Amino acid sequence: MAKIFKTPEELLQYVERVQAERDPHRKVITVCAGTGCCAYGSMKLADGIEKVISEKKLADEVGLKRTGCHGFCEQGPLVVVQPQGILYRKVKTQDIEEILDITVKKGDVIERLLYRDADGKQYQKEEDVPFYKNQMRLLLANNGLVDPNNIDDYLAVGGYRALAKVLGRMQPEETLAWIQKSGLRGRGGGGFPAGVKWESCRKAPSANGLRYIICNADEGDPGAFMDRSLMEGNPHSVIEGMLIGAWAIGYPGKPQGYVYIRNEYPLAVERLSVALQQAREKGLLGKNILGSGLDFDININRGGGAFVCGESTALMASIEGFVGEPRSKHIHTVVSGLFNQPTNLNNVETWANVPLIIEKGIEWYTSIGTGDVSENPWGGSKGTKIFALVGKVNNTGLVEVPMGTTLRHIIYDIGGGIPAGKRFKAVQTGGPSGGCIPESMLDLPVDFDKLTEAGSMMGSGGMIVMDETTCMVDVARYFIQFLADESCGKCTTCREGLRQLGLIIEKITNGQAQEQDLDLLDELSSTVAEGSLCALGTTAPNPLLSTLRYFREEYEEHVRERKCRAKVCKSLIRFSVIEENCTGCMLCMKKCPTGAAQGEKKEVHKIEQEKCIKCGICDEVCNFNAILVE
Amino acid sequence: MDEQKKKVTFKIQGKSYEGVAEESLLGALRRYGYDVPSLCYHEAVSTYGSCRLCLVEVQKGRRKKLTTSCNYPVQEGIEVFVDTEKVIRHRKVVLELLLAVAPASEHIRQLAGQYGVDSTPYQIKDPENQCILCGLCSRVCHELVSAHAIDFSGRGTGKKMTAPYDETAEQCIGCGACVYVCPTDCIGIKEENNVRSIMRWHRDLPMKPCKQCGRAFAPTFQLMRFAEQINKDRSFFDQCPDCRK
C-alpha cells in the first residue's frame, strides 16, 4: 500500500489500523533469519514450513514469519511458535511436520526440540531460558518479532511513533536537549556523549545549510556482530534514529544521510535497502516528512574491506571516493567532515537507542545504567549495551544488558560458563583496540569508564571468552598482526611500529626471545600509542599491553622456559603417542599430512618428530585420547 | 576566511611569538629558528603527517598533548614545548624505526646521528631500502605537477609508493620534481644519450633538441603536456629556454 503519510496523525492512525487488524492470538511460526541461523539452514527450513503449511492447507490457521536475529546463535536454527512463545532450537526440516501437527494443531510441546541447560533442565518458553531471562532486551526486543522486510511489522510494534512525536510536537532544540539529558554515549567504542556531538554539529556554521548525518555500520572489530544483527533484524529502528537526528541536528537546514556499511555484510545491505525503500514509499524519507518541512534521505555506501574505515575521518574519505586514510582531527568533523561540511557520525547501536529515548523518556532511560549524567555527560554510562558473546563460552550469541552488569553475570549466568569443563582464562573486550581482562576482574561492572580503567575498552561490544587452551601471547600476536595488516600505513609509528612489535612477539612465540625483548615491547608500544595519528594506532598496543600486564608470567614462560602452557605456539610443543591409550586404529596415520604418524595395525603408533609439522590433526581425529601434546 | 588569517599570539618554550591562525605549527617553529626534524613536510604541498618526527608537546588550556607539529594549526594562546622528555623519548624510537626501514639511506643515518641515535634495536627488512613512505613525491606529482603518475598502493605493512601496477609510470613527464623533493634521495634521475630517466618509476623519456642551439633540453612528452596545460601551440617549445629569451 503506497500511501504517503502527510502528518504525524496520519501515521498514528495507520498504526492503529494495522494493530487492530492483527489478531494477537493468531498462531505464527517465526524462524530466525539472522546470519547465524541462515548459515545453519534456517531459510531452507522456512521454505519447508511454508510448503507444508500450504500442503496441509493450514494457511488460515497459522502464519510464518522470517524474523531478525534472536541472538541465541549457538542453538540455531531457532524457531519460536507464537503466541505461546515456545522456543525450539536446532530445528531440522524433518521436524516440520511434527511442529505443525503437535504444536500448532494440538498445542502440545515437542520435548526433543526444547532447550536444555548444562544441568539438563528443560525450558519451554523463550523468555524463561536463562540466556534470555538474564538480559534486558530493549534494542533487540523486536528483533525476533518483526519481519525486517515488512515496515508494517515495525509500525505494529510501535515503530516510527518516536519520529511522529518529535516531528509533531518537539522543536529540534528540544529533541537535542532530550538526547543530551539522556546521557547517551556513542556505542561505537569511544563513548563520546552523543548530545555533545549533536549540539556541536548543529551549531557549526554551514554556508549552505548542508549537514551530513552518518551511520557508521563498518563494524570491523573481529568478534563483534551487534550492528549487523540490528541492521538485519530491525533496520527501521536505525533509520528512525537517523531521522530524529536529522531533525535535531540539521533542521531547518539541509541534512543528508549516509550509512557506511561493511561489504562483508551482504544481508544487512539487502535488508537496509529494502527498509529504506519502504520508508520512502510511506513518506518517512524524502521531502517534507510528515508535513514537518524536514527533507531527508539516506544513501548506502558499501565499504571495501578495511578495518581503518571504521575511524570517522577514514570513513568519510572513503565515502568521498578516496583511500581510507585518517586525517588529523585538530578541526573536528562536526565542523568540517564529509565534503568539508559539518558532519555528525554515530554508530548503528547509538542510532537505534534514539527512538527508545524519545519514546520512553529521559527519566526512564537514565534509570538504567551507571553513574550520574545530570551534570556531566561523561559522568556515567546509561541505557543498555549489546555484546557479542563469543569464543570459549557455552551460550554464544548476542546479549543485551544494562550498563554496569558484571562480566561474571554475562559470562556465567547468561553465557552458561565455559564449555567442556575447561577453566576460564580471560575475556577480550573492545576488539583490536581493547584488551584482555583476567579472572580476578570478573566482578568488574561493565561500562565505558570501568573497562578503560582496566586497560581495555568498551569498543563496539565484542566479548571473546578465552579458556586455558588460549595462549595469551598468541592472542597478542594475533591482534598486532591484524592491525599491522589493517593499518592504513601512513604513520611511521603505526606501520613500522606494529611490524616490529609483531616481529618481537613472533620471536617470543618461537622461543627465540631474550628478556630484554619484553622491555623493547614496552618502549615501542608507548611510542606507537602516543606517536600515531588516529585511534587505530593510538590504541593498537592495548591487546599487547593488557596481556603483558595481566599475563606477564605467560610471556616470561615463553622467554625463559621456552614453554607455551596453552600448547598453542608450535615451536614450543611436541606431539607424541600415549602408548597405553593407543589401539593401533591407524586413523591418525591416514589423516597425518606428512606421514609423521607411523605404525602397524593394532600396534602402538609413533610420531616421527622430524616429519611432524604440528598441525594437530592426529590429536583432533584420535578417538582414544592417545595423543600427548606437551 | 578573514577569520582564519588573523594574527595570533602563542608561546614556544616560554617565549611569546606571533603567528597566523591555522598556519602549520612546524612552519612557525622553523621561522623562529627552532630545530624540529621532519621528513614528510614541505611548505609547497599539503601536509600529510606521516613521518612522525616533528613531535612536540602542545598545551591548550589545561590539556597538554603530544602531537606532530606539521599538521597542527597554530592557535591563539597555545604553548609549545619542543624538547620535553616525552618528545625526546618518542623521537628516538621514531628514528630507530626509520633506521630499520631505510638502512641504506645516508640522510636518515645522518639525521639520526644528529639526535644521538646511531643504531637500531629493530629488525631490518630490506638492507637496500631508502624509501620511508613519506609521500612527498606523490604529493608534488599530484598537487604541483598535476601529472598524477605515482601514488601509494596497498596498506599497512604492505604499503608502497609506486606507479600503477608497478609498471612504467606512463603519466610521468620526467620533470624530476619528485627527485628534488625526496628527503632520502631514493628516486634517481639521469640523462644519457638525450634520454632522461626517472629510475624508480622506470620511466625513460627521449629529450627534445632545441631547433636553434641543438641542445636536448627537456623530455618531449613533458613539453607536449606543458603546451596543453598553458594552451600554447606545440611549436612554442621548439626552442630551449635560453634561445627563447
Added chain:
Amino acid sequence: MDGAMLDAIIDKYERNPANLLAILQDIQKEENYLPKEDIKTLSKKLGVPLSRIYGLATFFSSFSLEPRGKHICTVCMGTACHVRGAPKLVEKIQRDFDVPPGSTTPDMQVTLETVNCVGACALGPLVILDGEYHGNMNSAKLDRILKPLKKE
C-alpha cells in the same frame, strides 16, 4: 568487460568519482576481479588518474587484481574463529591445495582467501565456500566440503 557495460556501471553512479568504490565493486561483481584493461578504461572515462584508482583497488582488501578461481574458499580469521582454531584450517587448505592465502591454484580451480570476521562468530571457526557458510569447522568437515573441488 565491453565498453557498453562499463558505461552502464559508470552511469549508474552518475559518473561521479566519489562513487569510485561502488563502481569498482560492481566491476568486480561482473568480472570476479578487476581486469587491468577495465581499470585503465575507467580511468579515462571518469577522468580520475590511474594511480589513484590503483591505490584504491590495492588499499581495500575486497578487491582482487588477479583473476580468481572457479571456487572461492574464504576462511574467517576473526578473533572468535582464531581462538577456535581457524589458523589450522588455513594451513590445511594451503597444504591440501598447495595454495597460499590470497592466491589461486594454477588450474584456476580454487582461490583461498581470508577475511577479518564476517560477524558469524557463534559458528566459528567458519569457512565460506562459494558464498555458503559452513560453521564449526574441523579438519574432517573441511575434507568433506572440499572433496568435490579436488575431483574436478
